[in-house]
Amino acid sequence: MPTSKILYEKVSAGLGSSAKALSSFFQYYELLLFAFPIAILMSIAVMILIRFTASCFVFILILLAVGGLVGFGAYLLSQNGNEESLLIKH
Numbered sequence: 001m002p003t004s005k006i007l008y009e010k011v012s013a014g015l016g017s018s019a020k021a022l023s024s025f026f027q028y029y030e031l032l033l034f035a036f037p038i039a040i041l042m043s044i045a046v047m048i049l050i051r052f053t054a055s056c057f058v059f060i061l062i063l064l065a066v067g068g069l070v071g072f073g074a075y076l077l078s079q080n081g082n083e084e085s086l087l088i089k090h
Contacts, residue, residue, distance in 0.1 A: 025032070050057070
């Protein structure tokens with residue numbers, strides 16, 4: 001990776017305040033090159049985990065949706081006669 005002073009001056013003249021970000025990229029590009037494959041491998045591992053546990057996630061989401069609707073229905077039934085809290089005006 002070219003890190004010469006002339007390149008830095010030319011790039012910083014064109015970028016203005018973004019030159020600090022670019023100079024830090026030039027300074028730590030080894031870390032970025034090391035982190036990129038790790039991020040790809042971790043994302044593949046998460047996709048595989050989700051693939052094998054998707055049915056469990058869907059089942060839990062269905063139970064949460066049904067439980068939420070039951071809870072909302074119980075709340076509405078408990079507000080019988082208290083229409084102002086439901087913002088219903090006749």
